[in-house]
Amino acid sequence: MPPVENAELLRVQDLKVHFPIRTGGIVFGQYTPLKAVDGVSFSLKAGETLGIVGESGCGKSTLGRGILQLIKPTDGKVVFLGNEMTSMAGEQLRAQRQHMQIVFQDPLASLNPRMTVGDIIAEPLTVFFPKMSVAERKAKVKALMAKVGLLPQMINRYPHEFSGGQCQRIGIARAMIVDPKMVICDEPVSALDVSIQAQIVNLLMDLQQEFGLSLLFISHDLSVVRHVSHRVMVLYLGKVMEIASRDSIYAEPLHPYTQALISAVPIPDPDLEKNKQRIVLGGDLPSPMNPPSGCVFRTRCPRATDICAQVVPKLEEKAPGHQVACHHWGPPAQALV
Amino acid sequence: MAAVLEVRDLQVRFATPDGEVSAVNGVSFDVNESECVGIVGESGSGKSQLFMAVMGLLAKNGRTLGSAKYRGTELVGMPVDKLNKIRGDKIAMIFQDSMTGLTPHLRIGRQMTEVLEEHKGMGGADARARALDMLNLVRIPEAARRLNQYPHELSGGMRQRVMIAMALLCEPELLIADEPTTALDVTVQAQILELMADLKRVTKAAVVLITHDLGTVAGLCDKVQVMYGGRFMETGDVRQIFYKPQHPYTKGLLSSMPRLTEDRRTTLYAIPGQPPNLQRLPAGCPFQERCEFVHQRCVDELPLLQEARPGQFKACHLESLEHPVDDPTRAAIPAEAMPPVIRDVRTA
Numbered sequence: 001m002p003p004v005e006n007a008e009l010l011r012v013q014d015l016k017v018h019f020p021i022r023t024g025g026i027v028f029g030q031y032t033p034l035k036a037v038d039g040v041s042f043s044l045k046a047g048e049t050l051g052i053v054g055e056s057g058c059g060k061s062t063l064g065r066g067i068l069q070l071i072k073p074t075d076g077k078v079v080f081l082g083n084e085m086t087s088m089a090g091e092q093l094r095a096q097r098q099h100m101q102i103v104f105q106d107p108l109a110s111l112n113p114r115m116t117v118g119d120i121i122a123e124p125l126t127v128f129f130p131k132m133s134v135a136e137r138k139a140k141v142k143a144l145m146a147k148v149g150l151l152p153q154m155i156n157r158y159p160h161e162f163s164g165g166q167c168q169r170i171g172i173a174r175a176m177i178v179d180p181k182m183v184i185c186d187e188p189v190s191a192l193d194v195s196i197q198a199q200i201v202n203l204l205m206d207l208q209q210e211f212g213l214s215l216l217f218i219s220h221d222l223s224v225v226r227h228v229s230h231r232v233m234v235l236y237l238g239k240v241m242e243i244a245s246r247d248s249i250y251a252e253p254l255h256p257y258t259q260a261l262i263s264a265v266p267i268p269d270p271d272l273e274k275n276k277q278r279i280v281l282g283g284d285l286p287s288p289m290n291p292p293s294g295c296v297f298r299t300r301c302p303r304a305t306d307i308c309a310q311v312v313p314k315l316e317e318k319a320p321g322h323q324v325a326c327h328h329w330g331p332p333a334q335a336l337v
Numbered sequence: 338m339a340a341v342l343e344v345r346d347l348q349v350r351f352a353t354p355d356g357e358v359s360a361v362n363g364v365s366f367d368v369n370e371s372e373c374v375g376i377v378g379e380s381g382s383g384k385s386q387l388f389m390a391v392m393g394l395l396a397k398n399g400r401t402l403g404s405a406k407y408r409g410t411e412l413v414g415m416p417v418d419k420l421n422k423i424r425g426d427k428i429a430m431i432f433q434d435s436m437t438g439l440t441p442h443l444r445i446g447r448q449m450t451e452v453l454e455e456h457k458g459m460g461g462a463d464a465r466a467r468a469l470d471m472l473n474l475v476r477i478p479e480a481a482r483r484l485n486q487y488p489h490e491l492s493g494g495m496r497q498r499v500m501i502a503m504a505l506l507c508e509p510e511l512l513i514a515d516e517p518t519t520a521l522d523v524t525v526q527a528q529i530l531e532l533m534a535d536l537k538r539v540t541k542a543a544v545v546l547i548t549h550d551l552g553t554v555a556g557l558c559d560k561v562q563v564m565y566g567g568r569f570m571e572t573g574d575v576r577q578i579f580y581k582p583q584h585p586y587t588k589g590l591l592s593s594m595p596r597l598t599e600d601r602r603t604t605l606y607a608i609p610g611q612p613p614n615l616q617r618l619p620a621g622c623p624f625q626e627r628c629e630f631v632h633q634r635c636v637d638e639l640p641l642l643q644e645a646r647p648g649q650f651k652a653c654h655l656e657s658l659e660h661p662v663d664d665p666t667r668a669a670i671p672a673e674a675m676p677p678v679i680r681d682v683r684t685a
């Protein structure tokens with residue numbers, strides 16, 4: 001894993017993305033905000049990978065899109081390379097976006113079926129470097145195809161002729177072609193088979209090392225996140241539950257939700273897996289339209305008390321570099337894996 | 338131990354406009370009473386179609402060859418009305434997508450009592466009481482209220498519990514669960530796995546667990562069968578497969594997963610290349626294009642399952658993983674048979 005430089009690349013401050021959802025009648029329409037991202041703050045250094053974990057619907061993808069300004073955040077700041085982005089528009093915003101690219105979960109669906117692979121990968125070049133000659137563009141595309149493990153002679157093929165793993169390589173090449181400083185990877189390996197996952201994870205880490213990339217690595221797979229991340233952030237219903245370095249969060253998670261998540265991971269080891277005492281949370285994720293009062297996790301939390309229903313716990317540093325949002329934070333009562 | 342299901346040389350073929358797809362290519366195995374068998378493999382390896390064929394549920398363009406016997410009765414080619422008497426009663430199936438397993442416009446209670454009516458001739462209050470018992474068994478909160486709800490009114494985790502409850506209604510002898518937790522969040526998956534582990538103790542049903550997730554298999558199964566290209570690559574008891582894999586593919590799969598329980602590695606082991614094209618399976622070993630131990634014999638001759646250690650079988654020409662065959666003719670494998678070069682990712 002490459003060392004992290006100290007320069008801050010991205011700072012996200014109290015970011016909120018609320019979607020207005022119609023809940024009332026059609027004439028006198030009432031709207032209730034769905035708080036998909038609700039006050040998220042963190043920073044990312046050059047060359048660093050921040051893993052973002054949490055269950056379906058907890059706001060991971062929305063956070064990514066809010067940072068890229070693909071959705072206008074409701075509130076809060078996104079400072080990238082020293083520039084505040086939420087107030088930007090037009091040309092200014094476009095110039096910033098060259099440095100922040102995204103790779104999506106569903107490899108095939110995220111590629112235009114009517115474009116050749118070469119055109120797909122070159123597309124960002126035509127946006128950000130419209131004056132680049134066709135020959136230069138093609139040379140760049142071929143070089144990058146080779147780098148991500150695609151045969152350059154396949155440049156004129158179409159996406160459906162490629163497997164899932166190869167489509168993901170195409171998506172990664174498209175993101176990398178403009179030399180971004182940061183890539184948001186939104187579940188980049190979740191749709192792939194185990195044997196292909198490892199190929200793509202290795203590729204992303206190699207690219208990071210070679211180009212000093214920063215990665216926001218969104219995933220619900222805690223084992224993969226542990227493998228790729230320097231630091232990890234845990235989300236639940238749009239809020240940050242815990243952020244810490246990878247080693248502290250896996251070795252000593254301080255938030256009950258993180259502890260339950262880690263304990264829920266099935267371990268491919270029969271003796272360990274058959275004998276482990278899993279922390280099993282009751283119930284399901286509450287509706288984000290109607291989140292619990294106080295701590296959003298309280299309806300499933302084994303440690304919840306009265307105060308949890310009344311007071312929203314603040315995200316605070318409880319150990320060096322280790323932030324937790326919980327009234328009763330502390331190490332787990334039992335071994336988790 | 339008596340076999341509930343005996344499968345012999347089962348094959349599944351699909352006719353498509355671009356030619357025939359060989360989804361399952363001759364597999365044989367038994368599932369014994371009260372045993373939990375895991376079928377693992379990557380997507381497209383034929384796991385689901387193998388059991389769809391056993392259940393007589395293949396798509397119209399599919400056909401089944403070979404034999405699958407439930408308690409000695411041949412299922413392949415059995416008329417639908419006879420099959421219907423066994424399906425849902427003696428053999429039950431749980432699907433990955435709980436919406437496929439449930440009828441959307443029928444209330445939960447109705448769907449459950451219908452099954453009891455059809456198979457057990459049980460009706461009215463008795464059937465409803467039995468349905469309620471089953472929902473309680475799978476620990477659905479407020480079970481009585483759920484009987485009156487429609488599938489879409491329940492969360493994914495609850496629907497999966499309802500499917501399990503439905504499958505258990507008639508006390509089947511064989512339960513086939515196809516990726517039962519794949520679509521669920523980890524915390525909900527943990528609930529279902531815990532439930533399945535408990536049910537394994539209380540019901541006598543034999544269970545077949547189909548999954549691509551080795552972690553799930555490790556926790557629930559007694560035996561494991563690893564599939565690739567429509568064949569079994571390796572079979573054995575769960576501890577043998579996880580702790581002493583004998584087939585290069587099994588070993589590769591196990592080492593390509595990052596694990597919470599081990600020190601982080603800088604680079605993951607990655608099996609190069611991609612899963613095979615089932616329309617153009619190579620002669621010889623289906624894994625040859627990705628195998629680091631490939632030699633001439635693998636190209637020429639299909640390896641058959643053979644006992645590698647007591648109770649553990651592998652389909653591989655190697656004597657053992659510690660004894661690779663040094664093959665000077667290996668360069669004879671045509672370059673275009675190899676998938677795009679992906680090895681460089683690992684060695685870079």
Ligand SMILES: Nc1ncnc2c1ncn2[C@@H]1O[C@H](COP(=O)(O)OP(=O)(O)OP(=O)(O)O)[C@@H](O)[C@H]1O
Nearest residue numbers: 019034036055056057058059060061062063220288
């Ligand atoms: N355009 C939209 N309009 C209304 N609600 C939305 C919209 N996009 C997302 N949401 C809601 O915001 C919440 C967060 O969604 P998001 O897609 O960010 O979750 P996620 O963490 O990425 O989940 P997954 O793991 O399933 O990808 C969800 O409740 C979702 O339904």
Ligand SMILES: Nc1ncnc2c1ncn2[C@@H]1O[C@H](COP(=O)(O)OP(=O)(O)O)[C@@H](O)[C@H]1O
Nearest residue numbers: 351358360380381382383384385386387396615
């Ligand atoms: N109706 C069909 N027509 C053609 N091919 C099919 C059909 N159903 C399944 N297949 C193919 O059979 C192969 C095995 O499928 P399946 O058993 O569903 O895989 P899995 O191991 O992921 O469960 C796949 O390549 C799939 O595309």
Ligand code: SF4
Nearest residue numbers: 295298301308326327
């Ligand atoms: S604040 Fe209360 S409910 Fe929330 S995680 Fe902490 S103990 Fe649980």
Ligand code: SF4
Nearest residue numbers: 622625628635653654
């Ligand atoms: S038969 Fe040959 S190619 Fe197949 S797994 Fe064994 S060594 Fe590898």
Ligand SMILES: [Mg+2]
Nearest residue numbers: 060061062186
């Ligand atoms: Mg998402």
Ligand SMILES: [Mg+2]
Nearest residue numbers: 384385386515
């Ligand atoms: Mg399947």
